[in-house]
Amino acid sequence: MTATTEELMDLEEALARFDPVMGLEVHVELGTNTKMFCSCPTEFGAEPNTQVCPTCLGLPGALPVVNEIGVESAIRIGLALNCEIAEWCRFARKNYFYPDMPKNFQTSQYDEPIAYNGYLDVEVDGRTFRIEIERAHMEEDTGKSTHVGGATGRIHGADYSLVDYNRAGIPLIEIVTRPIEVPGHLSAAVARAYVAELRDLIVALGVSEARMERGQMRADVNLSLKPTGAKKLGTRSETKNVNSLRSIERAARFEIQRHAAVLASGGTIVQETRHFHEDKGTTTSGRVKEEAEDYRYFPEPDLVPIAPSREWVEQLRATLPELPGARRKRLAADWEISEFEMQSVVNAGALDLIEATVAAGADAASARKWWLGELARAANEQAVELAELPITPAHVARIVVLVAAGELSDKLARQVIEGVLAGEGDPDAVVAARGLKVVSDDGALLAAIDEAIAANPAVAEKIRGGNHAAAGVIIGAVMKATKGQADAAKVKELTLSRLA
Amino acid sequence: MTTDLTRRTAAELASSIASGEVSAVEVTQAHLDRIAKVDEKVHAFLHVDAEGALGAARAVDAKRAKGERLGPLAGVPLALKDLFTTRGLPTTCGSKILEGWLPPYDATVTRRLREADVVILGKSNMDEFAMGSSTENSAYGPTRNPWDLERIPGGSGGGSAAALASYESPLAIGTDTGGSIRQPGAVTGTVGVKPTYGGVSRYGMVAFSSSLDQGGPCARTVLDAALLHEVIAGHDPLDSTSIDAPVPGVVEAARAGVRDGIKGLRVGVVKQFAGEGYQAGVMQRFEESVALLRELGAEVVEVDCPSFDYALPAYYLIAPSECSSNLARFDAMRYGLRAGDDGNHSAEEVTALTREAGFGPEVKRRIMLGTYALSSGYYDAYYGQAQKVRTLITRDFDAAFGRVDVMVSPTTPTTAFKIGERADDPMAMYLADLCTIPTNLAGNAGMSLPCGLAPEDGLPVGLQILAPAMADDRLYRVGAALEAALLQQWGRPLLDAVPAL
């Protein structure tokens, strides 16, 4: 398939003329110790085809046995997403041929999902959007193909392909939303916020690390446009395996612009799957679904129905941890900040860091100031996540404590941070090595002040005459003489009393 | 006891070995010799594992020498249907697509046989992937009926049944999806049991139709079948559909049948299994058996199971549907045959070429039937409707078993037909399983045991006994009582009439 350059419409124009409708299908790999239907380990990064057995290789005769922890995780996710939990449900076979699928059917769930009818609230721009969850169901992952040779890295045109079945049979939960209709200019951001919120929820539940860069969480973005105000849904495209939060936003925007261009020029959208290209932020056509893939679902005869008892479900509900939304509300109250301010904390990826910094002894305002200020800037400069900076909440808490005790000025504190980030050791080590200390010894300061007064007699006269603002010149000179280690407030106080 | 070891029953062989009268090696060697002598004509085996069998026999003799306790079938030879995986031993399922495949694991049934020190002689022939009623669909050539080498031994487990009737093995394992244990048993004059679904583990038994497949024992006597049943049955955590309950005491039931009889037992004769298409000699022997049951003190009544009329069409939607999915894994990627991998074909084309070359016509027919039946838009009309019939059949059984303890019928409407006679007429072939299929759909238990030779052709007739789920012991109790009474009438086992090969 040759890649064609897609016509795009300007985003603002597109959103003025069309309303986007989105649907998100998110796959979460559960962090169970063993696979969904066999007892093979699930460790990430093992040598290819070392974590396999007759069942997950689909050898003739092998049979599946359901992993109880997988079911429990699915129920907990369902409960956290405010879903109803099925009293009785079954697995189903989804039949299609692909070399990395050992049985050429995926054991999944079809019309009887374990959890359904739920919702998740997400916040964007200070507004709350309720994303309705249609269903969350259990299934197994496929193996992983690597297509060697050829231009596209896809199976067509490859010289040969390698398949690693270590991933085959790892439990997946697929979470499907109902159509999401929000103001067009927010739709991409809402999509991103939903996946981010879902990720945080999954992590809080402890059922998966949900690391998108490892493929532990993957999103399909379904998108269609309809003319502004219209009721009837348009034809959708399904952009598969979008693997970062940023990409979700970009993929959604790209598809809005592409659909708009096609529709505006009188064309029709083809229902198809599309691939997202991280490097260019574009999507290209994958399989065209003209034969409307028929998966020939039927109940999996090798497994018995799952009927979670209500007692079990209630027990799981009672032991759910605090979920991200509730936690944000609690912390916002504790830290005395608004939900809007909390959102910038979350967006910066600073929530855990600030909480840990406060736990390590810092006050909330200072912790927030450093992480969202100096440290956010440093992370931005280095193009890394805040959490990836080589500084810990304990370090930041120590710096906050030193500033509060008057041993460091803000300016010195910034130097300490710079030192820690440069790998010079923990804050105390940097303070010691760089000799950073607020000069608060009155004698030393008075000597420096007297020197400055002597050097600036005219200024001294003004201050004596009541012009306190003129003290800045003296303070500046003192700071310069002490290499910035003096406490500016202290210098001002001493200067004014000297010239009173 | 006869001095010809191949003529002894499994129970006799086990006690001879345990007492030291013969060694397990002698017993195994006698059967290997018999196979070498006659299997060229019968073709019951696809693979004979002489070395493995003698090794297992030597281990039994060593255990005995050390004074270790031996299991009830220790040292007794067995033919294992080629549908069960055997570690390091070819497992073809009668298909070209698995030619040369050496499984890396043992089926649970295989493992239990080994643990019980049963000596596996080799893998027996079968219709490809257990699809057929004549063993003519084996990719490796048909098995012949020891009663008449021009005739079929039934199927799909024709190899297992023929191995028994030709004295190549005293025991065999079969699988029964629609009658593949019972119908071969009937047409070869041997005993075959389809246990309750979930009674014997399906782990390592290559799936044809998962919701219908059930492994079970094949033997020349009811007691031998019971002894084998207890070795292979029981809960298996590797099979989710395996029943987690004690195995019914079938050996004790077989003994009780002979010892205590069946006085007062309520027997139902299935109204639907008679009439057009039923061979006169089959009906005659069947009716004589019913009369004999009555003589033995059973109360015989007719039971009406109207839904049984829809069993065959329902079966031919459910079984192909499941098989179309189960057999999808044979795609040339990981094991078995690979055709067209010449650098000019895509993976998809190699899969298609391999399936084209590797599957026989009956397998292809069923994959296509099933693929169609499961297609969107047809699912409700075909697969969905068939599942409803299944529910109705189960209700008919429930109602009948409210009135009777067991039900009886001919196992199959005719005696063994000629090889090639029905090969081009799938519908005629499918009719062979008319009486056996309802039990698979309902998941209860069934047995076929020989009840005489049809006067018109001198070929064996099978009587089918049906029992409720998890009441497999009733089959053995009735079967053993009837077997003893028949033996008394005949003066010798039916199989003694098998012509010398």
Ligand SMILES: [Zn+2]
């Ligand atoms: Zn595995």
